[in-house]
Amino acid sequence: MARLILPQLGRCIPVAPEQTILQAALEAGVPYPHGCRSGRCGSCKSQLISGGVELGKHSPFALTEEDQAKGLILACRSVPTTDVTVEWLDVDYVAMPTVAQGATVVAVESKTHDILAIWLKLDDRSAFRFAAGQYLSFAMRGGPARHYSMASQPDDELVELHVRLVPGGRTSGLIHTSLKADDRVEIEGPAGSAYLRDVHGGIIVAVAGGSGLAPIKSIVETALGAGMRQEIHLYFGARTEDDLYLVDHFCALEQRFSNLVFVPVLSQATKTEWRSGFVSEALAQDHQDLAGAKAYVAGPPAMVDAVGSVLAGCGVASSDIHADVFFTPGDGVEAVA
Incomplete structure (x- = not known):
């Protein structure tokens, strides 16, 4: 059995055969930075100091060839072949x-x-502390637990979630057809490392696709509420007008806060009032140099990959891109809806 050595914690952890570094760490109770657990977001990017791993399939956005040449790995995709010493990169x-x-x-x-x-009143709200951009596990009678991001701010009394109906999704189907006020549910969390870094003073770029607007809403509203005065560029990508929501809300915030720029983008726009094209294309058209920016991206895998490539091309360091990938059963990973 291989061993996982974590100098940042001074711990040595056994790794079972075929187990990834992330799986072993979480099983041992280590709060290892992670997000999607499937090689898409890059949240668990780590430095392999010594030893060898078998690296599984992953997104080139999450781990580039240049990253690999520097000895970087994704903990969620790396199965140790020997004893390994690893340090995660997300020092914040x-x-x-x-x-x-x-x-x-x-x-x-x-x-x-x-x-x-949906809005939830937790049995003990004071015990549930989260950072803007994180998610929780949600379970109701008749369906498996699924992950949904908080759309509310960390200090709000109620916890707000946005749930998209996924074709074939058992839990999202139950929520859309039967969930009602006064129902009892179970939650566990928080989790996720794509949260607001409130000590950062540079430009903030926030990009959402579909119900990925939930964590981005939490991030943007929390930043504004905390008095963060840097430019905040919020892009919201959707297919058609029918897929847009909270547009009036964010337009009102844009009028109230001079540092906020809100850009809705439709890939299948039918009216000239909307920006048309993919949200990644709009981002590339609007910005050439974003060095020093922090980026928060939430949405489907293809959008996250495309936006990540644009951000990297604009000079945003990979360590400054915090992604929350919203998977569905069709994405070939464990269902999340």
């Missing part, structure tokens, strides 16, 4: 205590033809 990562508790549904509201917003 702070793990929040994970708690499990019950919650009561306060309200359910339709936002689009396939996205619902």
